[in-house]
Amino acid sequence: MVKLIVLYGPAADPDAFERHYADTHTGLAKAIPGLRRFEAGRGIATPDGSDLPYQRIAELSFDDAEALQAGIASDEGQAAVNDIPNFATGGVTIFIAEIDD
Amino acid sequence: MVKLIVLYGPAADPDAFERHYADTHTGLAKAIPGLRRFEAGRGIATPDGSDLPYQRIAELSFDDAEALQAGIASDEGQAAVNDIPNFATGGVTIFIAEIDD
Numbered sequence: 001m002v003k004l005i006v007l008y009g010p011a012a013d014p015d016a017f018e019r020h021y022a023d024t025h026t027g028l029a030k031a032i033p034g035l036r037r038f039e040a041g042r043g044i045a046t047p048d049g050s051d052l053p054y055q056r057i058a059e060l061s062f063d064d065a066e067a068l069q070a071g072i073a074s075d076e077g078q079a080a081v082n083d084i085p086n087f088a089t090g091g092v093t094i095f096i097a098e099i100d101d
Numbered sequence: 102m103v104k105l106i107v108l109y110g111p112a113a114d115p116d117a118f119e120r121h122y123a124d125t126h127t128g129l130a131k132a133i134p135g136l137r138r139f140e141a142g143r144g145i146a147t148p149d150g151s152d153l154p155y156q157r158i159a160e161l162s163f164d165d166a167e168a169l170q171a172g173i174a175s176d177e178g179q180a181a182v183n184d185i186p187n188f189a190t191g192g193v194t195i196f197i198a199e200i201d202d
Contacts, residue, residue: 003142004121005155034195040201041104042197042198043196043197044103044166044197044198045196046195047105047195050137052196053194054196058173069148084128088160089130094147094148095144095153095155096145097142097145097157098143098145
């Protein structure tokens with residue numbers, strides 16, 4: 001199993017970010033072919049009380065790296081990618097992780 | 102459900118990092134009281150071929166924020182936290198996320 005890990009930096013307008021994320025972006029992400037699991041969460045705190053490094057995390061699980069790359073390259077994947085600049089005013093950090101057994 | 106998200110920056114010696122992580126740190130993390138799920142993965146790529154921002158991600162799930170804070174504050178939690186400097190030569194970014202329904 002591999003995951004696409006998407007980390008959204010703190011947005012200029014967190015409420016607007018959350019609205020677009022819930023109303024538009026989540027639907028686009030969940031439509032990506034080959035997606036096995038979608039899990040997302042909102043940053044609420046840090047253990048030491050420092051500023052939040054990320055406003056949100058999203059994790060998109062696929063069977064393997066080939067399925068992930070095919071999903072991202074699909075029309076649905078590109079629609080989700082192309083939507084990111086519409087709301088991610090705090091930037092985005094993305095990487096692919098192979099999940100431990 | 103809340104998750105402690107732990108993101109490890111690229112280590113100076115990735116193989117030494119992986120050995121310590123597998124042989125020592127994972128066991129310490131899994132011993133934290135109240136832990137409901139532990140999932141971890143190794144960064145393998147980025148979608149655009151840029152450098153990996155993180156070598157590893159670990160996610161520790163708890164029933165709620167109070168359980169998470171109690172787990173981290175426990176002797177087992179502090180043993181895991183205090184082990185991080187022993188191997189995380191690339192630094193660590195940590196935050197708490199509330200998982201969407």
